[in-house]
Amino acid sequence: MKRNKRDILERLNAGEVIVGDGGMVLQLERRGYVKAGPWTPEASVQHPEAVRQLHREFLRAGADVLQTFTFYCSEDNLELSGNVTNITAAQINEAACDLAREVADEGNALVAGCVSQTPFKSLFKKQLDEFLKKDIDFFIAEFFRYSEEAAWAVEVLKTSGKTVGATLCISPHGDMNGLSPGDCAVHLVKAGADIVGVNCHLDPTACIQTVKLMREGLDRAGLKAHLMIQPLGCHTPECNLTGYIGLPEFPFALETRSLTRWDVHKYAREAYKAGIRYIGGCCGFEAYHIRAISEELRDERGFLPPASEKHGLWGLLWRCTQNPGSEPGLKGNIGKIFFQHLGVLTVHRWPNQKMNEERQHQSPACLTLYSKNETSLTFDTRRSSGTKTKMASCEEQLLCSICLEVFKEPVTTPCGHNYCKTCITDYWDSSQQIRCPLCKKRFRQRPALRCNTSFRDVMEHLRSLSLLSPTEEEQAGPGDVACDICLEPKYRASRPVWCV
Ligand SMILES: [Zn+2]
Numbered sequence: 001m002k003r004n005k006r007d008i009l010e011r012l013n014a015g016e017v018i019v020g021d022g023g024m025v026l027q028l029e030r031r032g033y034v035k036a037g038p039w040t041p042e043a044s045v046q047h048p049e050a051v052r053q054l055h056r057e058f059l060r061a062g063a064d065v066l067q068t069f070t071f072y073c074s075e076d077n078l079e080l081s082g083n084v085t086n087i088t089a090a091q092i093n094e095a096a097c098d099l100a101r102e103v104a105d106e107g108n109a110l111v112a113g114c115v116s117q118t119p120f121k122s123l124f125k126k127q128l129d130e131f132l133k134k135d136i137d138f139f140i141a142e143f144f145r146y147s148e149e150a151a152w153a154v155e156v157l158k159t160s161g162k163t164v165g166a167t168l169c170i171s172p173h174g175d176m177n178g179l180s181p182g183d184c185a186v187h188l189v190k191a192g193a194d195i196v197g198v199n200c201h202l203d204p205t206a207c208i209q210t211v212k213l214m215r216e217g218l219d220r221a222g223l224k225a226h227l228m229i230q231p232l233g234c235h236t237p238e239c240n241l242t243g244y245i246g247l248p249e250f251p252f253a254l255e256t257r258s259l260t261r262w263d264v265h266k267y268a269r270e271a272y273k274a275g276i277r278y279i280g281g282c283c284g285f286e287a288y289h290i291r292a293i294s295e296e297l298r299d300e301r302g303f304l305p306p307a308s309e310k311h312g313l314w315g316l317l318w319r320c321t322q323n324p325g326s327e328p329g330l331k332g333n334i335g336k337i338f339f340q341h342l343g344v345l346t347v348h349r350w351p352n353q354k355m356n357e358e359r360q361h362q363s364p365a366c367l368t369l370y371s372k373n374e375t376s377l378t379f380d381t382r383r384s385s386g387t388k389t390k391m392a393s394c395e396e397q398l399l400c401s402i403c404l405e406v407f408k409e410p411v412t413t414p415c416g417h418n419y420c421k422t423c424i425t426d427y428w429d430s431s432q433q434i435r436c437p438l439c440k441k442r443f444r445q446r447p448a449l450r451c452n453t454s455f456r457d458v459m460e461h462l463r464s465l466s467l468l469s470p471t472e473e474e475q476a477g478p479g480d481v482a483c484d485i486c487l488e489p490k491y492r493a494s495r496p497v498w499c500v
């Protein structure tokens, strides 16, 4: 593919959205190529195939930039780690540049040479000299706790004449010296940074907040710079300055905190709305998260990444690939799958109630489900309480509290509760008193039951989209092929294997 000669700065100045790549270090640790603790990048020399493959996945997911896998690749960090004895920092830096370049040229991506924190300014110069032997488009100084150290890195990298981005791993409270995000940004721009922002340590919510504070600081100082964000791919509502490093789950048990791709869609949109135009991810951001950013911002960028060929937006167009030719006849079962996934999306439990409330506040008032035939159904998620699985409780709201199934011929009592007509009739037939089973309100005589027609219509509509659990006739029985995707109870598969 032809090389995009346009510089990152030129593209940002033109108002383009740049999608960054995901995290290399944590992913390669999980895959067995990086040692937790030292976190050094010797895999660039020892396992180039693993590094190359990860670059390729980010590229395919729509990344405009591939960062060299050179995290902590300065002599001091390598020495301190005691992990690398027979390979030099120079060898790693050069190999990492070649790998990123090789893959970037398979697509249309830029290569960013990356330096990260070290307390020795001279080491930035050494690393820069190694990068300059190779073909690097611009530089990123990332993962700095102190804006002072990041500013040193920026000053050194700027001597190359190339564009320099700088991201700090700080919280909205500022850096480790207590400098506010706004002041940090001013410091970095004055040192020469063209792009400033935040990476790693904290979740998208916190990082967006920090970048907004940076922008305010720049505005106050009358300075201009592009904004960049590459947050952690995990939820960290209780973390502060040290970020996820301070969690007991770090680094081996972070999985339950992982962002879902729907979290990432929301993040990408929020970051864009905050005026950030370089949007990527750090540790915990896998290729599918980067794809979610690319998909959320497809209209702004004007294209979808190659990886989206295998995948519909927001789970839409999810289709039975083993059953080609079935698509025209598909009903709306896509929605059911999406519905189930949304159930998973909101299961995350925050460690304390206050956070729950705060997070609740941040979540949208409703979730909209899209079905294949472009009907959308909106559910109020605020009605369900704090930590409950919101979508699951949505489905609960659609169940008769007597038979625990989706309402059939729903009727409403004078106290406002809904039941299936036969359920409440049978209930009253078999009891001495006429009471509402839910609120226990007593009625002198059996109230006239009116069919709740709008509710019935919603039920039928949902059932036609297969968003609801199957009715008895639709359920897989003995001798039927059960759908592999439904949760219990399972639909009878209308075609082999899947119920789609
Ligand atoms: Zn990170």
Ligand SMILES: [Zn+2]
Residues within 6 Å of the ligand: 400, 401, 402, 403, 404, 405, 407, 408, 419, 420, 423
């Ligand atoms: Zn019922």
Ligand SMILES: [Zn+2]
Residues within 6 Å of the ligand: 413, 415, 416, 417, 436, 437, 438, 439, 440, 441
């Ligand atoms: Zn009642």
